[in-house]
Amino acid sequence: MSTTTWHADPNLLRAYVEGRLDAVLSASLERHVDACAHCRSQIGPLVEVPVLEEAWSGIRTGIESGRLPLLVRLAQRLGLPEPTGILLAATASLRLTWLTGGLVTLCFVTLASILADGAALWPFLLVAPLVPVLGVAVSYGPAEEPFEALTVTTPYGRARLIMVRTLAVLTLTLPAAALLGLTLPGPAWVAVAWLGPALAMIPLLLALASLTGPRLAASLLSLGWTGLVLFAARDLPSTWPVEGTQQVAYLTLALLAAAFLWVRSQRTQQIGVAL
Amino acid sequence: MNVQLTGVAKSYGGTPALQDIDLEIGTGVTGLLGPNGAGKTTLLRIIATSIAPDRGKVRLLGHDPHRGHAELVAARRGLGYLPQELGYPADMSTFGFVEYLAVLKEWNDRRARQQEVRRVLGLVDLADLAGKRVSKLSGGQRRRVGLAQALLGDPALLVLDEPTTGLDPAQRATLRRTLSVAARQSSVLLSTHQTEDVAAVCDRVIVLVGGRVAHDGDVAGFVASARDRVWLHDRPVADAVATWRDPAGGVRSVGGTPPTGAQAAPPTVEDAYLLLVGPAAVEGAA
Amino acid sequence: MGMEAPAEVEDAVLLRAAADGDLGAVRVLYERHAPWLTARLMRRCNDREVVVDVVQDTFLAMWQDAATWRSDGEVAGWLWGIAFRRMVSRLRQRKQTVLMPEWDGAATGLLPAAEDQVLLDVEYGDLGTALRRLSPEFRAVVQACVLDGLTTREASRLLGVRENTVKTRLHRAKAQLRGSLADLRLEGLT
Numbered sequence: 001m002s003t004t005t006w007h008a009d010p011n012l013l014r015a016y017v018e019g020r021l022d023a024v025l026s027a028s029l030e031r032h033v034d035a036c037a038h039c040r041s042q043i044g045p046l047v048e049v050p051v052l053e054e055a056w057s058g059i060r061t062g063i064e065s066g067r068l069p070l071l072v073r074l075a076q077r078l079g080l081p082e083p084t085g086i087l088l089a090a091t092a093s094l095r096l097t098w099l100t101g102g103l104v105t106l107c108f109v110t111l112a113s114i115l116a117d118g119a120a121l122w123p124f125l126l127v128a129p130l131v132p133v134l135g136v137a138v139s140y141g142p143a144e145e146p147f148e149a150l151t152v153t154t155p156y157g158r159a160r161l162i163m164v165r166t167l168a169v170l171t172l173t174l175p176a177a178a179l180l181g182l183t184l185p186g187p188a189w190v191a192v193a194w195l196g197p198a199l200a201m202i203p204l205l206l207a208l209a210s211l212t213g214p215r216l217a218a219s220l221l222s223l224g225w226t227g228l229v230l231f232a233a234r235d236l237p238s239t240w241p242v243e244g245t246q247q248v249a250y251l252t253l254a255l256l257a258a259a260f261l262w263v264r265s266q267r268t269q270q271i272g273v274a275l
Numbered sequence: 276m277n278v279q280l281t282g283v284a285k286s287y288g289g290t291p292a293l294q295d296i297d298l299e300i301g302t303g304v305t306g307l308l309g310p311n312g313a314g315k316t317t318l319l320r321i322i323a324t325s326i327a328p329d330r331g332k333v334r335l336l337g338h339d340p341h342r343g344h345a346e347l348v349a350a351r352r353g354l355g356y357l358p359q360e361l362g363y364p365a366d367m368s369t370f371g372f373v374e375y376l377a378v379l380k381e382w383n384d385r386r387a388r389q390q391e392v393r394r395v396l397g398l399v400d401l402a403d404l405a406g407k408r409v410s411k412l413s414g415g416q417r418r419r420v421g422l423a424q425a426l427l428g429d430p431a432l433l434v435l436d437e438p439t440t441g442l443d444p445a446q447r448a449t450l451r452r453t454l455s456v457a458a459r460q461s462s463v464l465l466s467t468h469q470t471e472d473v474a475a476v477c478d479r480v481i482v483l484v485g486g487r488v489a490h491d492g493d494v495a496g497f498v499a500s501a502r503d504r505v506w507l508h509d510r511p512v513a514d515a516v517a518t519w520r521d522p523a524g525g526v527r528s529v530g531g532t533p534p535t536g537a538q539a540a541p542p543t544v545e546d547a548y549l550l551l552v553g554p555a556a557v558e559g560a561a
Numbered sequence: 562m563g564m565e566a567p568a569e570v571e572d573a574v575l576l577r578a579a580a581d582g583d584l585g586a587v588r589v590l591y592e593r594h595a596p597w598l599t600a601r602l603m604r605r606c607n608d609r610e611v612v613v614d615v616v617q618d619t620f621l622a623m624w625q626d627a628a629t630w631r632s633d634g635e636v637a638g639w640l641w642g643i644a645f646r647r648m649v650s651r652l653r654q655r656k657q658t659v660l661m662p663e664w665d666g667a668a669t670g671l672l673p674a675a676e677d678q679v680l681l682d683v684e685y686g687d688l689g690t691a692l693r694r695l696s697p698e699f700r701a702v703v704q705a706c707v708l709d710g711l712t713t714r715e716a717s718r719l720l721g722v723r724e725n726t727v728k729t730r731l732h733r734a735k736a737q738l739r740g741s742l743a744d745l746r747l748e749g750l751t
Contacts, residue, residue, distance in 0.1 A: 017600045019607075023700075024692055026604060027708050033597055034637055040597045047596040051613060055599075056591060058617040061389065063406040063584060063624055064370035082385060083378045090364050090375055147362040150424075153323050154379035155351045161379070368582070406624070407582025 008032065008039050017046045071099075071172075087161060088168050102131045103176055110180045122233040124184060125241050128177050129198035130222055133205055135169035137218035166202065174198070193242035197225065200250035207257035210264060276301050276334075277432050277462040278322055283331030285317055292317040293486045296331065304458045306473035306494075307466040308548055309483035315466040316359050316436055318483065322464065323356040323434045336431055352381070355430035359437055361421045363409040369396065369420055370405040376424040395423040398453055400446075415441040422450070426457070433457060435465040439472055451476040470545040474498075480544070482551055489551055494544065501542035501550050505529050508537035516549050572636035580627035591620055594637060598644050611651060619644040638710075645709055649719050691738050699734035702727055 008016075008029060015021045016029050033039050068076075072085045080088075109123040152158040174195070181191035201221055208217035232240045240246065278300040285293045293314045309315050320326045321333065324340050324347065333340060338350040363372060373392045382388035396402050399419040404412065409420060418441050425433060433454075439447050447469075454463050454476055467473065473480050473494060480497050482490040490497060506528045511518040515531035527540060529549045570589070578586035595616055602612045622643050630639065692700065705716040706727070713731065717724040 016604075019604060023704075027692075027704070030601060030708070033601075034641070035635070037593070037637075040593065040637065043600055044592065044596040047599050051599060051609065052595055055595065055613045055616040055620075056588075058613075059587070059591065059620045059624075060584070062617070062621045063587065064368070064389070064392075065374065066368055066371055066406075081383075083383045086375060086378050090367065147364060149325055149358050150356060150361060150376070151379055153325050153351060153354060153356045154376065155348050155381050156379040157348070157351075403583055403585030406584045406587075411582060 006032075007036065008042070010042065013039070013042055014046055017043065084164060087164060099172060102135065102173060106131060106177055106180050110183060113184055120233065121184065121190060121238040122229050122241075124181070125194055126226060126229045128181065128194045129201060130225060131177060132170055132173045132198050133201045133221060134218060135173055136166045136202060136205060137209070137214045162206075170202070187239065190239055190242060193239075193247070196242060196247040197250050200254035201225070203254045203257040203261065207260045210261065277336055278464070279332075279334040280322075281332045283321060283328045283333060285321065285326070285328045291486055293321075293328070296488060298481065298488065298491065300462050300464060300479075302458065302460060302462055303478040304454055304463045304465070304476050305479040305481060306477035307464060307481050307483065308470065308473060310552060313483040314486040315483055319434050319436045319464065319466060320358075322432075323354060324351055325356070325358070353431040355425035355427065355433045357421045357425040357435045357438055361417070363417070365410065367409050368406055369401060369409055369412065372409050372420060373424045373427070377427055380427055382427070391427060395426045398426055399423045400449060415443065415446060418442060419446070426453075429457070429461070431461045433461055433463045435463070437467060438465055439467055439469055447472070470543070470548055474544040482548065484552055497547045498542050498544055501529075501547040503539050504550060505540045505542045505546045506531070506533045506537040507540040508533065512537060516553065573632055576623075576627050576630055576636055579624060587620065587624055590623070590636070594640050595620070598640060601641065602644060602648055605645070606648060606652060611648065615644055615648045615651060618647050622647075642710055645711070646715065649711075649715065653718065695734055695737060699730055699737065702730045703734050706731055
């Protein structure tokens, strides 16, 4: 006999919801409710509204906000403020794929340098400083240009957004690269020395980008640095690119770039151009 | 006055986009009309502090955005902007997109921010699509998402570059209602190609032609300027700026010398605009 | 929350809309299914906090997996499967026990009206009495596997016994039930 014409009476349902029904009756009723949309709808008014509303607001928030990427959630647990987390979550270069790609590349070149047994440090010295630079360049979000035109008009502002992204990228890539650097053969100070050009190139990148845009600036810097390292690899000692005199040169360039940026941003007629 | 521009000019690589702009905008809805290339988008971008003018002074909400960072940020706090073209980061949901901009507008408290995002999505009828990816929305729906973020925080100055593009008539009606409500306490400045938008919701109209202000005044006065210059006859009038078939029968001609027997027709915003802008615009100048 | 959900739109259609990102469809599905799911869960675990969490997780899972649902069977059954499994795993994590419905004792103060007796006859025939005659361990596996739809492995984790034990008890319980009835209406017993 089918149950399609039988429906539970309200008292029975109420008894069920309130837990006054014994197991067999409950089991029967549940069986019926599984298949009967009408009785399901009759249970609605019998369940406490606050319970249902509480669960709903959690569901709605979960659907609307979605889940932030794992990395960002981890950072938030370590103290990153929630609004900053939301901003970073949308950044291309922080995506796990980018980071993994960058790390994998670094591993390869470290391996290459190790295998060459210190005679050729240039693969590592070539790539290591460029990884954070390229990460920063990507954090401008070139694919999102029309979007950037909107973000520049907000109180937070594009400049601050780029700074935050830059810091995030550096926090993630520099320690990893430094650790890899420690595994290099040759003098121990090389492991930290490559940080010199890496950090110097950041203000250079930002300064160039304000003139030519991030992609061209990153390309120019990469070409320049590649040329320098490869040229040095031919005749000069393998640690030349990161030796004392050169470091001073990088530092000077970096300071000049920073000064340039500062002057440009002071002339506020150029809104949205310095960064 | 929420917006004051004096002697503003802007050129792009030698070509002047705006010249000698003097404007004052207060509360209410102001429509910005003009042929393509007249400088509407440039003007709106300057008012939205997206770019800076080459010359001239700008005052927004009592601040001078070119007088240092603090003033700039103060001006931006009262601003809502919808650019003509809006890009969306891949993978963002509707809610996520508006929430991102809410964070950029300094809504740091999570509960307040999410409530505000829901509120503005409700204003543009997108509450049900909050979880949907922006890339999967239709063009009109995306425009409404853009509008929603502009409405965050009930800004005192709302700058909208062609907000009605891609909206069907019902959505346009809803938009007009939303803007009318917003305009009770704010300045709403919108550019549009639809003169009916101006007629339906604007109190003032500014017409830009060739980078200059060709007209600036209330809508009623603008329409009145076309009185006795629009004709209804059984055939087109000679020297008319534009003619088309009138739905009630006959031919409607804007401008020109009417022959005897032609009736004067009640003018519309469109008529006034066509008369002002001239035949060059009708040809669809770039 | 008192609005009757529009009856014309089928669950399957709503689920497809939800897969596409329609929050309104999720809300309608919620209004239709959350109440009975909540009631049913509350009868397994009277901790309100746990029930609210489980209901939230269930609908979020529904949202995420909506696109993968193949239209086999009822949405209602699918949702209960998700919900009950979540509750079991959550309670296991917190080392709480799942309340097993009270099989002993007469229902306090409520005797089914003649009409409701129809329900019992319709669903279980004489099974009610036969079920009451089972020992507690047998009842537990019948409740878990047959009535709540768990697999024997899941039931073994829930009840804290080895899977083979569950299988044996289930087999014996079914045999016992089959032996005491003429009318085998209960699914899963044949």
